[in-house]
Amino acid sequence: MRSDPALIGPLLERIAAWRAGHAGLFVLGVCGAQGSGKSTLVATLAERLTQAGVAVAALSLDDLYRTHAERQALAREVHPLLATRGVPGTHDVALGLATIAALERGEAAALPRFDKAADDRVPRGEWPHAPANAQVLLLEGWCLGAKPQDTAALAAPVNDLEAREDPDGVWRVHVNAALEADYQRLFARLDRLLLLAAPGWDVVAGWREQQEAELRQIGGARVMNPAGVARFIQHYERLTRHILSEMPTRADLTVRLGPNREVLELMPGA
Template sequence: MNSWASDADTTEQQQAKADLLKSVMASFSQFCETNLHKPPEEMLAVLWDLWLPLSIKLASHRQGLGRPLIQGILGGQGTGKTTMCRVLSLVLQQLGYRTLSLSLDDLYKSYSDRLLLTQEDPRLIWRGPPGTHDLDLGLKVLDQIRQGESPVSVPRFDKSAYNGAGDRTTPEIVKEIDIVLFEGWFVGVKPVAPDVFNYAPPPIVTDQDRVFARDMNRRLHDYLPLWQRLDSLIVLYPTDYRCSMTWRKQAEQQMIATGKLGMSDAQIEEFVNYFWRSLHPELFITPLVKSPRGVDLVISIHPDHSIGSIR
């Protein structure tokens, strides 16, 4: 991992970082043991090289704005979005900032609305692709936060409802938000030229697949007003997008080992391929990462989940 922030740090900045490390160490250790099931020593380098300087950067950005900061975090399945949000919240709390973690999943349409949607477009067999979210709700919440309204009713989604189909649950009432960590598998992703689907990678292989991919690409236009509310965008970028499939299988196997219900490998492949057909990482995320505009930080993720380059 490269020390993207610490290489140029002054002695004063290094000392501030060291003081912050001391203040978060107890709660960070507890988080590692309880949530990551790892000794905190294993995660110290990531904390020092990435999470501490990033928290300081977000706090500085929030100060400069003079209003709540909306930080977008884009990452596919298994890239560590949830872990990152929780650690940033923990560190930012020590810096005196109140954070709100909001997922794109929290903006899903209700179960009944998605049933109607499936009747209109039977291809939308799972929640997740463009078109399955309540964009007006997302815009309303982010605008209320940006304008400093308090308290704010934040939507929440229960994925276990209706045998895993999921539905909205009781909103969370939140006061005085400084920083929103808004994460999701296509947060900030923009439409691409329709002709790219003529030579799309698998699993976009049939004419039917290409029509579906183009239709999902067209629906991304509806999300642009939501992305315009982002003040900054971080991308968690696997060195190989196919890692998401492996990570999902590992997560399901771990869940089954604890006695919970989980998907078989064949079901996972069907599930992940469905998402890749709708918005393929090579077509939507790779161009975004390579573009000099629109992305503020790209964090590479290795197949073993370790952090690679940060740029």
């Protein structure tokens, strides 16, 4: 996807059109399931925009994860599944809002970073800085821009993880409530929303296992075996299915992907 002219060129044109007449910091949100290529896409867009003389900052929702200690506290006080980073409720939304506010003020703001190998936030002194007077913020995340589900939709578990480890629904209700609250304040700051739409959940699960298999080959730290990946990915299943069902009707642009992440279609929002 990095150099796919079917996507990069048209996206740059759309960004230019979206920014026309826009005053201040322009925030483009990129939503995509695990393994969909959103990080690669954002890196490519940032590189091309920088080459064109646009001051760009890039941030991932993953870099806003709460610290390991904070998530352990949530696990003790609310539900054990909240020890695992990923779902709404495991991010420091206030940190994200403060970072955007600093960029809006034209500051060379420190951009949070999270070390997944250590499962903890990188010390603040090691964070990179955005350029001063950034014109564009590229913000990506697997659930970026997501809307909460109706309460009735939370009743039945969607997989074995929910059935066995959240039988009374405490975890999924907490996640949905978090998404409905502070996360909507963060998402409201998006000027435009782009969705990388996977063909379906089964493909997403396959992409995630493919990522982990590549790490196993090179001996990466904290690598999961196939059983571990299968359990881990179930934390994301409910909301990923919901996003793929409802977001294409309201995203400003939906990029429909094939099973090999090939671009099948660009679908402008209504």
